Amino acid sequence: MTKALTVGDFAPDFVLKNQHGQVVKFSDFRANQSVVLYFYPKDDTPGCTAEAKCFRDSYEQFLELGALVIGISSDSAEAHIKFAEKNRLPFTLLSDSLGRVRKMFGVPKTLMVLPGRTTFVINKYGEIKHVFSSQMNIQKHISEAVRILKQLQSNS
Helix, strand or coil, rough: CCCCCCCCECCCCCCCEEECEEEHHHHCCCCEEEEEEEECCCCCCCHHHHHHHHHCCCCCHHHHHEEEEEEECCCCCHHHHHHHHCCCCCCCEEECCHHHHHHHCCEEEEEECCCEEEEEEEEECCCEEEEECCCCHHHHHHHHHHHHHHHHHHHC
């Protein structure tokens, strides 16, 4: 496992497929805006569905705060499109089927086997401004991201 990225580190660039099967480059997302990048274990599980819906329900607030939301799991693009359509998710989901990006960010496993649930707030320059990791406290991923984005907005 790579050392976990923390506040002040710069987010590495990477290329993955989105839920539509298109290859996308992370640095293209953060051109002039912040990104809330959240890693989650698996599509269509109770906790991950609840988390995705919380991000969905706060999506307009994220946009108003100048941030995009991007979810990453090891599920395939095909699984992501079904998950996104079923739950009316307006944001991008990326397929990290080999867990390469999860390792780049140092997202820990829970109980040594489950992919961890970690949210990064990254500013438009690529600097990580906040990291929150909790498998169970799903709502706090959203509230913490909003709190940090408000701070970033008031400091600019």
